[in-house]
Amino acid sequence: MSSCFTIFLSLSFSSFFFFVFVQNFSTEAAPTFLDLFCVRISFFTPNSTYESNLNTVLSSLSSNATTSTNGFATATAGQNPPDQAHGLFLCRGDVSISTCSDCVATGKLVVLRRCRNQRVATIWYDECMLRYDNRSFFSALEMKPSYQTANTLNITDPTRFAQVLGQTMDTIAKRASNGGSGKKFAVEEANLTSLQKLYTLAQCTPDLTTSDCNRCLQERLLNLPQDKQGGRSFTLICGVRFELFPFYNTSAMAPVPPPQFRRPPAPERPKGKSNKSTMITIAITISVGGFMVLLFLTCCLLRRKGKRMHEVFKVKGDANELTTVESLQFDLATIQAATNDFSLESKLGEGGFGEVFQGKLPNGQQIAVKRLSQSSRQGDEEFKNEVLLVAKLQHRNLVRLLGFCLEGDEKLLAYEFVPNKSLDYFLFAHNEFWCNNADPQKSDQLNWPLRYKIVYGIARGMLYLHEESRLRIIHRDLKCSNILLDSEMNPKISDFGMARIFGVDQTQANIDKIVGTFGYMSPEYAMHGQFSVKSDVYSFGILFLEIICGKKNGFYHQFDEGEYLARYAWNQWRDGTPLKVLDPTIVDSNSRVQVLRCLHICLLCIQEDPAIRPTMATVVLMLSSNSITPPSPRHPAFFVRSKSRGLGIPMKGLESNQSTSRTKPLSNNNLSLTELYPR
Structure with missing residues (x-):
């Protein structure tokens, strides 16, 4: 009896551990935003009948998504046609009910925020689509947009x-x-x-x-x-x-296996053979129990092998967060083979955090491997932060994380290979003081249409981080060297080691450790540790200004302690001579009006008061539509360099480009590797 009880306990314990082990690796990733469509010609007033009907429709769709077996539902609310609301959701056919429900719930929050007070809107994610309108559109053949x-x-x-x-x-x-x-x-x-x-x-x-x-x-x-x-x-x-890779859930689409043939019940055995039957039952039980114990030991070995990874990615209050990145883990041997064991021939560049290598996976895909040095100041926390954030964020203007490796002393990040290096390599090519690895011929390639395309892509990427993704992300280190350019010169924002997540209703946070680059930092962050989406807007404004002027923020300061670019631009704008600021290679009769409008937007982004700065949504709108007239900019905030401490002190009319970081220019695939020095 005691022996059977022992077997039962062993089997129960093994089964329980197996259940917990599987449960800990079953969370869903955040939905991947694709696009948003808002008809900006039909608005409803707050607290109107249409708004009430729309809320009813969206609540009904969210509820239906939790139980829908075919990933589709429609809803209508209201009696009178002008105030009727109609909506539907469609989830990708292979996703689970929980993924569908999560995607619809996220889409509901984002579309209401981004298409505020608009009667017609559609939002697309990789996993689902959510749509509403004030007219009935069900079963209609609508091919546009x-x-x-x-x-x-x-x-x-x-x-x-x-x-x-x-x-x-x-x-x-x-x-x-x-x-x-x-x-x-x-x-x-x-x-x-x-x-x-x-x-x-x-x-x-x-x-x-x-x-x-x-x-x-x-x-x-x-x-x-x-x-x-x-x-x-x-x-x-x-x-x-x-x-060329399985982007849908192949297991969910596998055919259902045919029902198993069941044997007819065996005839009742004579009582004399009951002992034999009991022995067979015990033997089977012992075998199953032994298998479960073996499975338990195997799981222990696997967990021991990945102990460091679990320790790094364990987040208080979110024990399942590791699942988001577990599938992205590479073996060290795979990375070594891809980069020819980190050979000099594969090396693209280096910085304060380590080196960057070009590699090629067995399937032929090109990658860029960021290898953090053992002496790097980016520790496990920053490594975890970058992996978890980039794994959850996917947008055409964000660099894509393909995987990571954490074995022994190695901390490796594998990104998509972006062949055209970083923006500063092209933009400051004529200024070797700022970009030692630049090719002077490269800056000539950046005509105004291409620069406008790049800055618009950066703005869209930042808008996704701030408002369109499920997580609200503050980048905190937006600068030219963190903008990579693909083969078609499309911009991709990189380096999320310093990024921070905001709650849905959170607007501001404080931090003791100041990280980033002072030339791009907003005054409230550099001096008081206060950061928000408006901090990123300030950094975007400085970056945008550099794109327009073709010069680094501190270019003029290198000559006899002269002006910084932001102050120089404001003085010329104030004096009515803004054309002096612009890069001569991009100004002609066709582009002058648009370039000056963009300079206007730059000055709005670097205002001292964060409340006056536009949001990234407004910036994108001003860039995409000339019908919106930007307000007049006020005197921006600048910094003066403190000779005693070498830190930036905000003052009107003065500025400092003293950096809390030191970066080395990289060659191909210039992933930002920033060494931090806390204040």
Whole structure:
């Protein structure tokens, strides 16, 4: 009896541990924002009937998302057409109910904040779409607006690829169209080579007819790139996507196994054989118990192997946060092989935190590996912060984290490879005092349309961090060297080691340890440790000013203790001679008005009072629409260098570019590696 009890306890304990182990690795990642559509011509007044009906619709959709088995629901509220509200959500066909519910809840909060008081809006995430309108749009064939995005990497064999892509997409378009009322959704894999697969997806809202769904998908297929390694095209009612990696949940799409054949119940055995039956039962129990104990020991070994990683990523009050990044972990051997064991030939550059290497994964993907030195001042906390933040944030203007490695004394971050280095490499190419590795011919490539494209992309990336992502992120180290440029010169914000998360309703925080670069720091942060989204707006304003002027913030100060760029720009603006500030290579009769408008926006961003600075949403709006007239800027805040301490002291008309960091210019893929010196 005692022996059986012991076996039972062993089995129970092993089962309990296994359950806890599995449970600790089952959290969902934050939804990935794609785009937002607001019709800025139809507004409702606060506390109106329409607002009440809209809240009812959105609450109904949020509730339905928690139980919907097909990831789709519609809702309508109100009797009178002008004040009626209609809405729907559509979740990607492979996501779980919990992921769908979380995405819809996040979309509801973000769309109400970003499309404030607007009657018509749609928000897209990778996992779901949420839409509302004051007119009934259910089952309607609406093909606009539409959006297209593409991977920046090219295909090596475009002819073969286009053929496989066309056949596969045509197949899943038909399958999705015939999906019935449950889900109009289909995925398909196809072999490109013996080592490479193509993954495709197509989906419509289930309220569409078969013909309308197929028509929408066929039109979307025409907008897919034929020579890139990935792309997507979507509209209000359908979408298609392809990649060279599995971007959907393949296990959720696996066919349901056929029911197992059950043997008929065995005839009742004579009582004389009951002892034999008991022995068999005990033997099976012991075998199962032994298996569970073995599983327990295996789990212990795995946990011991990853002990350091668990210690680094353990967050008080959020024991499951490790799951978000567990799937991104690389083996050290993989990184060593990719970088040829961190050879000099693979080295791209170095900084205060360590070195950056170019590498190539077994699947052919190019990566940039940030190797933190053992003497680096970026400790486990900063490493954890960067991994957790970047893993949860995905936007076309943010550098993408592919994985990390934490073995022995090594702390490694693997990012997408961005071939065109950083913005300062191009922008300050003629000024070797600030950028030692610059090529003087590079700055000539930055004409005004390209600079405008870069600054608009940076603004969109910062808007995503501040308002469009599920987490509100304050970057705290926005500067030219932290802006990477891809093969098409699209900007990507990098280096999130100093970033901080804000709560939904949080507007400001205080901190004792000041980090970043004084030339880009807002006065309230540099002097009082107060930071907010407006601190990032100030940094964006300085960065924007450097893009317009083609000079570093401290350029003029190197000559006989002269002016800093921000003060110089304000003085010229005040005196009515702003053209003196502008980079001569970008000013012509066609661009002058737009460049001066951008200088106006810069001065608004660097105002001393944070309340006067615009939000990033307003900045994006001013950049994308000339119908909005920016308010007149006031006297910005500057710094004066304290000769006794070498720190910035805010004063009107003076400025300091003293930095709390020292950065070394990097070559390719200039990931910012900043060494911090606390005040």
